[in-house]
Amino acid sequence: MPPEEKEHGSRPFQLACEQCGACCRWPGEVRVSAPEISALASHLKMSEQDFVESLTRLRKDRRGLALVERANHSCIFLENNQCRVHEAKPIQCRDFPNRWMDHLWGRISPDQLQRLYPMLLGCPAVQDFLQTQPPGDQGLPSMGRTTS
Ligand code: SF4
């Protein structure tokens, strides 16, 4: 669904990913649960042990595992700006940016949004949606695209 057709309010966000890959290059962690590790290992035709040893690392809070990233912070599975494990990608990836917008839209000030969630503003789908909104509507700023 194109962003301009997005219905919000009580409806969940359904912004359409524009496949720019920006969220896959942003510094941070892609958390992976045990079922997600199974699905990813199966997708890659690897054993779960090999997958964990070669493609995950301990999360910074030590509460689980995250995907390995490259030195430039991009995800290990980003290749030619495409996700190599698209069919099995973790829910954290599948939910971005719509779940974030569901939580934040109308509940956070522009300053907080810019300070705490710069990655969200770096998403073209979010930017396209924001540009359809009246300036200052829902407490969010009207601003230009900030993708890297
Ligand atoms: S798993 Fe795929 S969608 Fe998720 S960050 Fe990596 S490349 Fe991007």
Ligand code: SF4
């Ligand atoms: S930043 Fe937004 S548009 Fe770009 S790949 Fe991620 S979800 Fe899709």
